[in-house]
Amino acid sequence: MDAVITYVNGNDPVWKADYERATNIPIMQKRFRDWGTLKYLLRGIEEYMPFIKNVYLVVSHTSQVPQWADTSNLKIVLHKDIIPSEYLPTFNANPIEMNLHRIPGLDEEFVYFNDDMFPVSPCSPEDFFKNGKVVKGLKRHLFSFGMFKKICRNSDSLARRAAGLRPSCIYLRPQHTPSPMFKSQCEKLYSAFPEEIGETSSHKTRTGKDLNQYLFLEYIYYMGLLEDRRISSKHISVAMATEDSLKDAILNSSFKMLCINDVRLSEEKFERLRSVIVDSFEKKFPRLSKFELQ
Numbered sequence: 261m262d263a264v265i266t267y268v269n270g271n272d273p274v275w276k277a278d279y280e281r282a283t284n285i286p287i288m289q290k291r292f293r294d295w296g297t298l299k300y301l302l303r304g305i306e307e308y309m310p311f312i313k314n315v316y317l318v319v320s321h322t323s324q325v326p327q328w329a330d331t332s333n334l335k336i337v338l339h340k341d342i343i344p345s346e347y348l349p350t351f352n353a354n355p356i357e358m359n360l361h362r363i364p365g366l367d368e369e370f371v372y373f374n375d376d377m378f379p380v381s382p383c384s385p386e387d388f389f390k391n392g393k394v395v396k397g398l399k400r401h402l403f404s405f406g407m408f409k410k411i412c413r414n415s416d417s418l419a420r421r422a423a424g425l426r427p428s429c430i431y432l433r434p435q436h437t438p439s440p441m442f443k444s445q446c447e448k449l450y451s452a453f454p455e456e457i458g459e460t461s462s463h464k465t466r467t468g469k470d471l472n473q474y475l476f477l478e479y480i481y482y483m484g485l486l487e488d489r490r491i492s493s494k495h496i497s498v499a500m501a502t503e504d505s506l507k508d509a510i511l512n513s514s515f516k517m518l519c520i521n522d523v524r525l526s527e528e529k530f531e532r533l534r535s536v537i538v539d540s541f542e543k544k545f546p547r548l549s550k551f552e553l554q
Contacts, residue, residue, distance in 0.1 A: 261369035261389065261440070262314045263305055264360055266353060267324065268375075269294040274323040278349045282464055295522070295534050297378070298326060299552055302334070303545035304379035308516075311385045312371070315551060316363055318342070318356060320349060334551040337363050347461040354411070355461040357473035361446035372439040372473060376520050380513035380544070387491050387516065388440035394480050397435035397490030404431065410468040415475035418456055422449055423482035434477045437493045437517045445485065446476045493517035499524075503536045510540040 269275065271294060305312055318337045319325060325336055339348055342362035347355055353374075360372060369389050388395055404413040416431035450457055460471045480486045492515040496506065501520075509518055520537065548554060 261312060261371060261385065262316065262367040263309070263312045263371050263373060263438075264316045264318060264363065264366070265298075265301065265373045265375055266318045266356055266360075267298060268320065269324050269326075272321070272323050274321050278320070279351055282349055283351060285465055295376075295520075296538055297520075297541060298375055299328065299549070300538075300541035300545050301373065301375060301378050302551040303541075303547070303549045306549040306551070307545065308379040308381060309383050313367060314365075316366065318360070318363070328552050330551055330553045343461065344458075347458075350461070350464055352460075352463050352466050352470070354466060354470040354472045355463065358450070358457050358460055358471065358475075360473075361441075361443045361450065361476075366443055368443050370441055370443060372441060374438075374519075376522065377438050378510075378518045378520070378541075379516065380510065380518045381492075381516045383491075383516050388438075390487060392485070394440045394442065394477070394486045395489050395491070396440060396477055396481075396486055397437070398481065398486075398488045399433045399435070400430050401433050402430055407466065407468045409433075411466075411470045411472050412474055414469065415471045415473075416478050418453060418471060419449075419475050419478035419482055422452060422479050425482060432474070432478050432481065434474050435490050435493070436495060436519055437491050439473055439477055441473075441476050442480060442485065445480050445483065449476060449479050491516055493519065495519045495521065497521045497523055498533050501533070503533070506533065506536050507540045510537070510544055 302315065305315060314335055316335045316337050320339045339350065339356065342359045343350065343355060350356065371388050404410050412433050413431045417427065420428060457471060463470055477486065494509055494515045496509055498520065
């Protein structure tokens with residue numbers, strides 16, 4: 261199986277210029293801020309997921325590729341390589357997720373990472389794929405207050421329709437961990453609903469009418485190709501985290517996946533917590549990975 265990571269560095273002047281030309285919305289620091297932790301995600305994959313064959317980093321421009329990246333091992337995919345030109349540039353993660361299956365050479369089995377998700381203990385292939393099925397934990401929800409939950413409901417609704425099921429007042433929301441997917445099932449769903457999925461691709465920034473990657477997971481589930489099983493994980497919001505809790509989660513992990521979620525922070529608090537997180541990851545993963553220039 262392969263791994264796919266989407267990444268953005270909101271400090272990149274090329275990216276910033278595109279954003280200012282294409283939108284009139286202020287840049288959300290918590291969505292586009294770079295914490296300097298991408299290399300530790302890659303070190304975690306190399307150490308704890310040795311069964312991963314290829315790692316693809318999806319970025320908008322070559323200027324987004326970190327200077328430390330060894331691109332002979334880390335495969336770079338630009339938005340223009342997978343997203344139709346009429347939808348570019350985009351600053352919305354959802355259109356990017358709708359098109360990941362277009363990555364040239366991507367394995368039938370792939371695991372999609374947001375760049376705030378980190379393997380922190382040994383994983384096995386069966387944590388992601390088992391007996392010809394995707395492995396992913398699912399929750400059932402009734403209410404959909406807020407934009408993100410509306411997007412989740414939109415995705416579940418289309419997935420049910422694609423699988424020939426009746427509408428439901430209950431919608432699924434997969435566990436917020438790396439997402440295993442079948443490339444062929446993503447292709448099948450996209451080809452069956454190009455207009456609906458293309459509508460999301462046309463949104464430069466996130467809207468309540470979007471679909472997200474859960475569409476593919478839920479469709480796979482409704483087609484009988486997903487085993488509903490959670491991977492051990494911990495989710496930390498930096499809004500509530502202390503320096504000690506961050507250190508402990510990184511260095512004394514009793515779970516396989518760690519997600520460190522960004523929120524609005526003062527610049528002083530951001531720099532303080534970023535230093536703690538980077539220092540802790542450096543202690544956990546002191547050796548460079550093959551994805552970094554030696």
